[in-house]
Amino acid sequence: MKNRLRYLAGIAAALALLCGSTPRALAAQAASGIAVLVADQSAPGAMPSSGQITLNGVVGLLAAESGLNLTVHAYPWRRAQLMAKNGEGLLYGAAETPERAAAFTFTKPLYMVNQWLVTPAQHHIDFRRWEDLRGKVISIGAGGHFGPEFEEHRDKTFTVQDNTATISGRFKMLNMGRVDALLIDSFRSAPQLEQRLNCLYGDIGAWAVMAKPVSAEAVTISVAKTSPLHALVPQLNDAIDRLNKTRGFHKYLDRRAAAPGC
Structure with a gap:
């Protein structure tokens, strides 16, 4: 009952905000569902991944607490960013960069993730400082950006490969030696992530997650400054x-991290 009342109050507040400054069709968006745009790295036709299920759970918690009718929609990351910039939804998990900060407002952090280097099990990279990545080729998700230090060294200390749309495709490239490591962000610890990746992609190869993360970053939701949805921040x-x-959020993620299987 408490969540139901909060949901109805949230819808009423959202409609009040949107009706004051937007066309009627946009006000209806608050009632029919506000899109939360996320990166889709799954192969076409694949079942929802464990990561997608976790993300749905996080957004579900936020929807219940805010009273907003938030619905997750997965798209290729570049498309998701463009849609968010055009006011077609809220963007989930985009790192704050100067370029994005000019166009988007970022919410308060939901939780933190580490950014882990993943290599073939037999070819570790002993990462302690950025210089350890000199001359390496690092695979990231298509259209991805990370924190200021990573971007500072990008294409200077190391080269970035971001042309592969799916996570399985990135692991295949790593197995073939076309890249030296993948960069993957996760709320899991290194041992937890290593177990999960070997469970999910063990048919491609054997994987190791380096003990030291490249960096840590807050997960936020970003909203285009020119979008009527900005009133919901x-x-x-x-x-x-x-x-x-x-x-x-933390209790939910701890449960997901401790869950057995992939």
């Missing part, structure tokens, strides 16, 4: 504050 931030106070 305070409502989202209030819900994020409450969930972080109760450790709602």
Whole structure:
């Protein structure tokens, strides 16, 4: 009952905000579903991945707490970013860069993720500092950007490959030696992630996750500054504050990380 009342109150607040400054069709978006745009790295026709299920759970928590009707929609990352910039939804998990900061407002952090280097099990990279990646080719998701230090060294200390759309395709490239490592962000620890990747992609090869993360970064939701959806940022931030106070996100992610299987 509490969540139902919060949901109805959230819809009413969202409609009030949107009706004040937008066409009627856009106000209806709050009731019919506000798109949360996420990166789709699955092969066409594949079943939802464990990562997708986890992300749906996080967005579900935020929807219940905020009272907003948030619905997850997965697209190739470049397309998702363009759609968000055009005001077609909220963008989930985009790293804050100067270019994005000019176009988007970022919510408060939902939780933190580490950015892990993944290599073939027999070809570790002893990563301790950026110089250890000199001359390496690092695979990232198509259209991906990471923190300031990574971007500073990108295409200077190391080369980035970001032309492969699916995560399985990236592992195949790694197995063939076309790249030296993958960069994957995850809320899991290195041992947890290594176990999961070997479970999911063990048919391609054997994998190792380096002990030291490249960096850590906050997961946020970004909203185009020119979009009517921008009016929802305070409502989202209030819900994020409450969930972080109760450790709602963290408890859920801890359960997912400890779950058996892939």
